[in-house]
Amino acid sequence: MYKYQSPTSERILEKTEAEMKFRGNGKLLWNLTKNSLAQQSPNGIAKKVLPASSYSTVQKTIPLEQPNLLKYHVLPLEETLNRFMTTVEPLLTPEEFQRQKGITSEFLKKQGRELQLLLEETGSKEKNWLAHRWLKAAYLTYRDPVTVFVSPGMTFPKQNFRDSRAFVDYTARVIYGLGEFNDMVHANKIPIVKMGKNELDNSQFGKVFGTCRIPRRGTDEIVYNPDSDYVVVIYKNHFYQLKIYSKEGKLIAAPCLAAQLENIVLKETQVGVPYGILTTDSRDNWAEAYEYLVETPGNRDALKTIQGALFTVSLDEGTILKEGEETDELILSLIHGSGSKINSGNRWMDKTIQLVVNPNGNVGFTYEHSPAEGQPIAMMMDYVVQKMKEDPSFGQSGSQDFAPAQKIQFSSSNKSLEKSLNVAQENVDKLADALQMKVLKFNGFGKDFIKKQRLGPDSFVQMALQLAFYKMHSEPPAQYESAHLRIFDGGRTETIRSCSNESLAFSRAMQDPNVTDQERAAKLREA
Structure with a gap:
């Protein structure tokens, strides 16, 4: 029999004022996207057909035409x-x-x-000999769990939900904002950014909505469903299909969506079987469990519905936040759901976009990394956050024509599936216990000070990481930093190997008491 332990029941509503900070270059992106949205057609609908990866079972994503992108050549x-x-x-x-x-x-x-x-x-x-090979080698054949090992978390500003109604209202407005961003992608209104004279490839924006990874033995697949008109809401491990577009293709107003979310929360008082926890396990374990699931027609339909959603919305169980560890807990909840006793079963880790909202005010994305890098996800997050900050009535003007949310039913599990559920629970708990997360806010100085020293903030941090490793292990690390290749058609990432003879000399100088600070500073600049 499947062993289930109920999640923490406390719901802690934080009383601190919500931080609505806009980070990085979000202001520039917001101005660009705001102007683009103003120019799009009223319904934001565009034709959507484009062959995708050879590892996709649904061969279409949203076309974002950019004829001037560079070809990715083979280096000598x-x-x-x-x-x-x-x-x-x-x-x-x-x-x-x-x-x-x-x-x-x-x-x-x-x-x-x-x-x-x-x-x-x-x-x-x-046009790009590397892209589809990189997708297969770096992601689809990788057999460790996407949880912790692959899927990043991305945090929204901390919220202060005064009650459960504020919790669902906020979630509905975020859903509406993501739908609006989806309309921009469909209408080809995502602004094209240039690096020098060259455009950066925007194709990844067309690969994140409606996208899902499918577990297979040996090599996974990706399915693209860009024409989807619904999301899947997960609450207490129960799954619901929630339409966010009307029959006419217009976004449904946020208050209507909020009412549906509230109905789900009120209806489900008991915790369901956490089928989502299967998606946190190793890919081969999940592929085996997937085969057990699809033996039943009802389960096949349930899986197809989840996979076809634009994105998932995890309404999490409230958790107690320890003072001083709020940020640590937020990040961990986005990476693995904090374990099987809390919210790890309230996920579908195969979905590219997973919105996670907790009554304690923690909000963010978990995103499955295979089809895209972080830029599209970060840009849509910045867009939604800024829209909600600038316009208190954001989401009110959508369609009032909506259908009730429909529960997605799984059939009863068999003994093989129960075993898979137990194994997945044990494995995600091991992952959660093994992952350490401590966020340090450094107040000594910031990037402006580093720039005044005529150093690059990124390279400065890279050297700091190398020095820390060297001090601990007395040897240099094989350090990795990613760099985007979006200057090329279909470009993903390349690796910056930031460990060098010069950086090793700097680390050694910092540990040598006979070296002066002036000499150390010179070594840092060389590195």
């Missing part, structure tokens, strides 16, 4: 190998480095030449 083999050797040198002993030089030289003369010719032939036929 010698250049690639030289960069490789530069990358590994600070990580190897002199003897190991010389041995690696010999191996690399031999590879260049023999297999490397043959493989490079094959790659160049492939690259000549494709």
Whole structure:
């Protein structure tokens, strides 16, 4: 029998005033998106057909036409190998480095030449030879859970819900705002940003709404449902289909959505079987459980409905926030749901966009990383936050034509599925227990001070991380930082290997009492 432990029942409503801070370059993005929205057609509807990844079972996303994007070319083999050797040198002993030089030289003369010719032939036929291979290798064949290992969390400003009505009202307005952003994507109104003279690729914006990862043994799939007109609400592990567009294609007003959310909250007084917790497990475990689920026609229909939603909305059980650890708890709840005893079952981790709202005021996104990087998710978050801040009546003017939310029914689980549920519960609890999260707010100085020293804030932090690792382990880290490739058609990310001979020299100088501060500062600038 499946062992279920009820979640924490306390609902703590924070009394501190909500922070409505707009972060980063959100103001610029807001101005651009606000102007774009004003120009779109009244119904915001656009034609949507475009072949997607070869690993998609529904082969269409939203077309965002950009004919001027750069082609992603194959780099010369010698250049690639030289960069490789530069990358590994600070990580190897002199003897190991010389041995690696010999191996690399031999590879260049023999297999490397043959493989490079094959790659160049492939690259000549494709706009981006890397993108779909990267999707498969970096994501779809990766077998660890998306929970913790893949899916990031993204925080909204902390809220102060005075009561349960304020909780659902806020959630409804966010849903409405996301729907409005979805209309902008459909109408091709997302502003095109340039880097120098070159446009940045916007195609990822068309791959996040209605998108879901599907567990398969060995290699997962992605399904795209850009024409979807509903979201799936998850409360106490129960699933509901909630239409957010009317029959005429207009967004339904936020008060109507709020009434539906309130009905769900009032109706469900008991905790359901947490089928969502299966999505937190390793991909092969989840793929096996998925096969058990789809044996029953009713479950197949339930899964199809969840997968086809524009996004999911997790109305979480309220949790107690420890003083001084509020931010830590918010981030952890977005990454893994805080364990099976709390909200890990109130998720569907395969959905690209998962809105999470807690009565304690914690709000944010969990997003499945496969189809897109963080920029589209961050931009839609900034858009919604700013709209709600500037306009107290935001969401009031939508359609009043709505249908009641429909419960999504799963059939009774069999013994094999019960075992999968128990295993998933145990595994997500292990993940939650193993993940440490401590947020430190550093008040010593900020990026303006760093810039005044003629240093880059990003590289400064990279060096600080390397120094911290070196002080702990007496060796340099194989450090990774991502850089976007959106300057190219279909571009995703590339890796910045920020550990170098110069950064290693800086770390050593910081640990050497015989080195002066002036010499250390010089080493930092070189690094």
